Amino acid sequence: MASSLTWTLPGTWPPRTVTQPMRPAEPGLVDLDERALVEACLSGQSAAFDVIVERHRRSVYLLCYRFVSNHEDASDLSQDVFLRAYRGLRSFRGQSSLATWLYRIGVNVCLNRVSAKKPLSESIEDRQFVDEKAESAPDRLMKDERGARVRAAIAQLPRKQRATLVLRMYHEMSHQEIADVLGSSVGAVKANFFHALSNLKKMLGGEVL
Amino acid sequence: MHLQPDELIDLAEGTRAESSATHLAECAVCRLQLEELKATMSAAADVDVPEPSPLFWDHFSARVRQAVDAEGAPRRSFWTWPRVAIPAVSVATAVLAVAVTLNRGGSGNTPLPTVVPAPVALPVASVDLLADPQSAGDTALTLVAELSSDMDFETARDAGLAARGSAEHAVTHLTGSELRELQRLLQEELARSGA
Numbered sequence: 001m002a003s004s005l006t007w008t009l010p011g012t013w014p015p016r017t018v019t020q021p022m023r024p025a026e027p028g029l030v031d032l033d034e035r036a037l038v039e040a041c042l043s044g045q046s047a048a049f050d051v052i053v054e055r056h057r058r059s060v061y062l063l064c065y066r067f068v069s070n071h072e073d074a075s076d077l078s079q080d081v082f083l084r085a086y087r088g089l090r091s092f093r094g095q096s097s098l099a100t101w102l103y104r105i106g107v108n109v110c111l112n113r114v115s116a117k118k119p120l121s122e123s124i125e126d127r128q129f130v131d132e133k134a135e136s137a138p139d140r141l142m143k144d145e146r147g148a149r150v151r152a153a154i155a156q157l158p159r160k161q162r163a164t165l166v167l168r169m170y171h172e173m174s175h176q177e178i179a180d181v182l183g184s185s186v187g188a189v190k191a192n193f194f195h196a197l198s199n200l201k202k203m204l205g206g207e208v209l
Numbered sequence: 210m211h212l213q214p215d216e217l218i219d220l221a222e223g224t225r226a227e228s229s230a231t232h233l234a235e236c237a238v239c240r241l242q243l244e245e246l247k248a249t250m251s252a253a254a255d256v257d258v259p260e261p262s263p264l265f266w267d268h269f270s271a272r273v274r275q276a277v278d279a280e281g282a283p284r285r286s287f288w289t290w291p292r293v294a295i296p297a298v299s300v301a302t303a304v305l306a307v308a309v310t311l312n313r314g315g316s317g318n319t320p321l322p323t324v325v326p327a328p329v330a331l332p333v334a335s336v337d338l339l340a341d342p343q344s345a346g347d348t349a350l351t352l353v354a355e356l357s358s359d360m361d362f363e364t365a366r367d368a369g370l371a372a373r374g375s376a377e378h379a380v381t382h383l384t385g386s387e388l389r390e391l392q393r394l395l396q397e398e399l400a401r402s403g404a
Contacts, residue, residue, distance in 0.1 A: 046277065053273050057266060065258045075261075075269060082273045086280060147256040154253070169253050187215055194214035194246070197221075201249045 034098040041089055049089075053082055056102050059171065063103060066166040067110035069151045077113055081106045096180055103171065104181045107163050153203040160184075161196035168193055212239045221246040303398045307391050308383070 029040060029051050040048035060081050065074035084105050085092075092101055154162060163182060167173045168189075175186045175193075182189065212220070212232060219225035220233070220243055233239055383391060 049277060050270065050274060053270050054266075057269055057273075061261065061269070062258050071259070071261065075265075078269065079272055079276060083276045083280065086277050143255075146252075150253055150256045165253065169250070170258075190215035190218045194218050197246050197249045197253075200253065201245050204249070204252065 035094050038089060038092055038094070038098070041086075049086055052085075052098065056099060057082075059099065060102055060106055063106045063166065063171060064110055066154070066170055067162070068113065069155060073113070077106075077109055081109050084109065096177075100173075100177055100180060103167065103173070107167070107181055111159050111163060149204065150200075153200050156203060157196050157199055161192050161199065164189055164192040165196040165200070211236060212242075217243055217246060221250060300395070300398050303394060304391070307394050 029037065029045070029048050032040065032048070032051070034052075037048045037052055041052070057078065061074055061078045064077040064081070065071070068074055068077065081102060085102055088105075092098070096104075154165060157165065160182060164178055167178045167181060168175075173181070175189045178189045179186050184192075210232070212230065216225070216230065217239070220227055220230060227233055227243075233243065
């Protein structure tokens with residue numbers, strides 16, 4: 001009884017991580033292009049980094065989710081990506097887009113994480129954010145199960161194959177962009193993609209194809 | 210000769226027309242491989258990511274902001290250090306070169322009149338390091354400062370702090386004219402480097 005009471009103690013809410021409200025982005029910053037935002041950050045306008053986060057947070061989160069398949073880890077990894085980007089902002093030369101640069105950081109962060117920790121797949125019951133209005137419950141359930149199997153198979157691919165497949169299939173990056181992110185050639189990217197799909201086919205067999 | 214992986218990928222993605230791959234028409238193995246690639250791509254593409262709640266994004270941005278605020282300003286890149294380091298190294302090198310040259314000149318074949326500099330009792334810690342906020346609270350530095358507060362260059366030399374042959378040793382053994390020349394060169398170098 002005592003332990004159940006502790007769940008309702010008001011001192012446990014709000015969570016400690018939320019300590020300050022988001023400040024509204026300054027109007028002038030929102031219109032700036034990427035290079036100007038980076039310059040603004042480097043000159044001490046930390047609000048400019050808020051704009052960068054707002055523009056790229058969703059794509060970075062989705063990238064991380066594709067690697068770890070659960071919300072909590074994807075959220076933590078995304079935060080890590082932005083923190084590393086902030087630390088290394090001076091090294092951003094503008095030779096690639098900010099998105100590509102963030103993806104590069106994201107892929108490295110995720111690959112380091114997944115090699116250190118076996119990815120945890122989120123159970124179907126935990127998936128509370130999906131818009132379920134569009135599909136009937138049985139259809140949704142079948143799709144979820146199929147999706148879980150594909151994600152589990154992707155999680156077993158070798159690191160570069162997995163990164164290539166995620167960036168190509170889910171982030172619509174060109175082969176050249178993926179080569180830039182992974183530090184390889186277009187030919188190697190195509191070969192990795194081919195082997196990733198072949199391995200995926202072997203792992204899934206005929207069950208979802 | 211079967212189709213290569215990059216060719217099959219181009220065909221599966223539709224960036225290359227199947228009609229352009231003549232081998233495909235006559236090779237059942239490659240046709241089957243291409244169909245399997247397409248089917249696997251289709252199955253993988255159908256896997257979506259659950260979209261987080263709209264409230265999550267504000268929460269996320271607040272967390273990033275908190276982490277960034279704790280981090281301070283972005284760090285200076287390794288590649289920007291030379292802008293600071295090069296002038297400093299230039300000055301140090303010039304000082305060393307002048308000191309060594311002048312010191313050698315004093316022991317050349319044509320002996321210069323030896324001018325024995327008057328002993329100058331400069332305290333070693335003439336700059337108050339303890340007043341520096343970066344040094345404040347450094348117990349080791351405090352101890353060294355206390356022990357050396359009454360020490361002059363002679364004592365420091367005797368204590369081995371300026372070894373023979375070192376730049377410090379050379380500088381503390383310059384004659385009056387050598388010191389003036391060193392001062393002139395230093396001012397010239399500092400003016401050039403904009404320091």
